[in-house]
Amino acid sequence: MAETDHHATASTPVRPPADEHDEPAGPDGTAAAPAIELDGVVKEFHARGETVVAVRGLDLAIPQGEFFSLLGPSGCGKTTTMRMVAGFEEPTAGRVLLHGRDVTGVPPNRRDVNMVFQSYALFPHMNVFENVAFGLRRKRVPKDEIRSRVGAMLEIVDLAGRERRRPAELSGGQQQRVALARALVNRPRALLLDEPLGALDLKLRQAMQVELKRIQREVGVTFVYVTHDQGEALTMSDRIAVMNDGRIEQLGTPREIYEHPATRFVAGFIGTSNLLAGEVAEVSSGRAVIAHGPDDRVLVPLRPGLPVSAGDRLELTVRPEKIGIGRDRPAEALCGVRGTVSEVVYLGTSTNYNVITAAGSDMVVFTQNATSADDVAARGDTVWLSWDPRHSYAIAATSGAQGALT
Incomplete structure (x- = not known):
């Protein structure tokens, strides 16, 4: 992870007094302007006579001090969006505002x-201290202040005592923290991070996720994090914008997005999700009853006002860890489908069951191995899958209407 050579920096401290960094409230006592705001932003690229729309009318507001993630697959527009905030790309239409100031252009x-x-892009001939101090020296900051600010930042990123080491003498995670310190020592009001953990192995990447969140909380700077890794986004973010085809499919907290996906795309992209389809048998008291198979009955809560009626076809999603699996259908189960186990995968802490329902849907069930090492069922067994209706989430298969838990 490395700071860009453009050195887009601010003159405000990392954790300054309120009157130096925080946007003052308006004369009527209203809240400060967002740290970053996108107003109807569109970005088009033109090549070989074709127009490619990378970002489509994006509206977004990120408050000061938030850890915000742009999450989505390759080509969804997330990096282009970040580059427009940084100023490396200009929007075709719309505005980019930083703390209420229009910075378009x-x-x-x-x-x-x-x-x-x-990529870290540290200077190999410079030690840790000099790498972090590089931007401050270019701005002709006094030597005493450089020493103080670099020392404080190395404490924050847990590199105190390693000031004289060269990058080649550091681990990948330590090099990453040097690059982060170099960016933060310049006291930006927002830090933009583009896939910064991709070069690390899994164990170090997971450790650095926790470190990044700790550092962000400590310095209080707005972080905007671009990633295609759902685990990273769920672990670190205060809020996540899930992007697809240049648009935001859903914006919310990690829990909201995981528990209540707003679209079929989000349900499939965030974590593992089971999608079932069926015809609505009846709608009563804000719930739809879906007939998935001959003996199956699934109850799904609906958002008030959702235009669903008997005869409509709905899809529902339910997470694998919410589902119980057994030889018999529990008498109290309000949601239950029958199926045949097609695969059993033992993972140590859990066992995963792949089940093909009587209606032909593939479902995955995660069970914790907390009380027994014995499998609940074996491949080829007939089983019942059951869950609480609160863990169902309905998505209209044709009209795009979406259900929600109340």
Whole structure:
């Protein structure tokens, strides 16, 4: 992870007094302007006579001090969105505002943000201290202040005592923290991070997720994090924008997005999700009864006002860890489908069951191995899958209407 050579920095401290960093409330006592705001942003690229729309009318507001993630597959527009915030790309239409100031057309070096990337790009001939101090020396900050600010930042990123080491003498995670310190020591009002953990192995990547969140909380700077890794986004973010085809499919907290996906895309992209389809047999008291198979009955809560009636076809999603599996259908189960186990995978802490329902749907069930190492069922067994209706979430298969838990 490395700071961009453009050195788009601010002149405000990392954790300053309120009157130096925080946007003042308006004269009527209203809240401060968002740290980052996108207003109807569109980005088009033109090549070989074709127009490719990378971002489609994006509206977004990110408050000061939030850890915000742009999550989505390759080509969804998330990196292009970040580059427009940084000033490396200009929107075809719409505005980019930083703390209420329109910076559309303003060059990167005049925006109060830094951007860091997956490659560290540390200077190999400089030690840790000099790498972190590089931007401050370019700005001719006094030596005493450089020493103080670099020392404080190395404490925050847990590198105190390693000031004289060269990058080649550091681990990948330590190099990443040097790059992060170099970006933060310039006191940006927002830090933009583009896939910064991709070069690390799994164990180090997981450790750095926790470290990044700790550092962000400690310095209080707005972080905007671009990733295609759902685990990273769920672990670190205060809020997540799930992007697809240049649009935001859903915006919410990690829990909201995981527990209550707003679209079929989000349900399939975030974690493992089971999708079932069936015809609505009846609608009563804000719930739909879906007939999935001959003996199956699934109860799904609906958002008030959702236009669903008997005869409509709905899809529902339910997470694998919410589902119980057994030889018999529990008498109290309000949601139950019958199926045949097609595969059993033992993973140590849990066992995963793949089940083909009587209606032909593939479902996955996760069970914790907390009380017994014995399998609940074996491949080829007929089983019942059951869950609480609160864990169902309905998505209209044709009209795009969406159900929600109340």
